[in-house]
Amino acid sequence: MKYLVLSIMISLLLSFNSCFSKNNNYNDSSAKKENHQINIENANIKKNATLDIPENVMNKTKQSNAIRTVSHPDVMTVLVNKKYFLPKNYVPKDLVYPNVSFIFKEKLEKRKMRKEAAIALKKLFAGAQKDHIYLSGVSGYRSYATQKVLFNRYVKEDGYVNARKYSALPGSSEHQSGLAIDVSSSTGKCAATSCFANTKEAKWLDKNSSNYGFIIRYPKGKEQITGYKYEPWHIRYVGVTTAKQIKKRNLTLEEYLNVYPVSK
Ligand SMILES: [Zn+2]
Known part of the structure; x- marks a missing residue:
């Protein structure tokens, strides 16, 4: 049964992805796209039940074609994009100061x-240290x-279109959830930059974060799904069970919850 559900999910993912790329020219009507999206979400509510994802995680949202506001911001797997x-x-x-070092x-x-x-996070840093990897926090919660x-500062510097590629509109930053943090080496070298x-x-974070309940939130090659370029430093807490499933199946949080954003 589990395999059947998984294979249905994979075929659905593939069909949606190909649909997405076919529609790259955006000639499709928005109504048609929205129907497709709703169908996928409806179809997956049942499947998510078999994957033990709590129903309230499914972010019951306003039925609109535009931005949706999550109604359960406190759940550990809350989707913010x-x-x-x-x-x-x-x-x-329940915001606290993690007992780990920061670059400031x-x-x-x-x-x-x-x-x-x-x-x-404290456990993750300690685990890294055992492997002689010394990490520091760069930026966690952001109101x-x-x-x-x-x-607004990035828009001034780079223009709106460029700013949207690497920065989030207020309300759409995962950092506001208190569950995401940017991490670097203890020297702060290459902090939050592509190097x-x-x-x-x-490499250590990519391999081991899931054992501590964190995922690399914006993986390489998934930009069209997450809406963000690869950010190997941005880790997001989702809980150990969920993080391990996401890592094992090479998914993004969007794919795991079967809620795809429109990245443009
Ligand atoms: Zn970040």
Whole structure:
């Protein structure tokens, strides 16, 4: 039964992906696209049940073609991306300072994470250290207000279209969930930049993060699904069971939840 469900899911994924690439010219009507999206979501609600994904994880959303606001921002597998936004006033109630080193000394907002993720992060850093990999935090929690300031600055520097490629609109940053953190080597070299991909720290994170409940949220080659280029430094806590499934099946969080964003 499990294999049947899995094979249905894979064929559905393939059909959607090919559909996506065929429609790259965006001649398709938006109504048609939206119907397709709803069909996929409906079809997968049943399948997700067999995968033990809690129903409330499925982000019951407003039925609109545009941006949707997640209604369960506190679940560990909450989906936040260019289509699914956190409520503007959402601040996690259990933010703490993880007991790990950061590349800065100050007690800033960006040092915080939600408690469960903070505990897991400490274990991850300790596990890395055993393998002689020394990690530091770069940026964890980020409030809606901070994201707004950042995004506006990037738009000024690079223009709106470019800024959207690497920065999130306020409300759509995973950092607001308190479950995501950018990580670097303890020297801070290549922190949150593409050269981090070639470091031993990045390789360790890719191989081992899932054992601690984290995923590489924006993997290589999945830009059309996540809406973001490869970010080997941005890890996202989803819980150990989910992280291991995502890693084993080489999925993104969008694919795991079967909720695809429109990346443009
Ligand atoms: Zn990040």
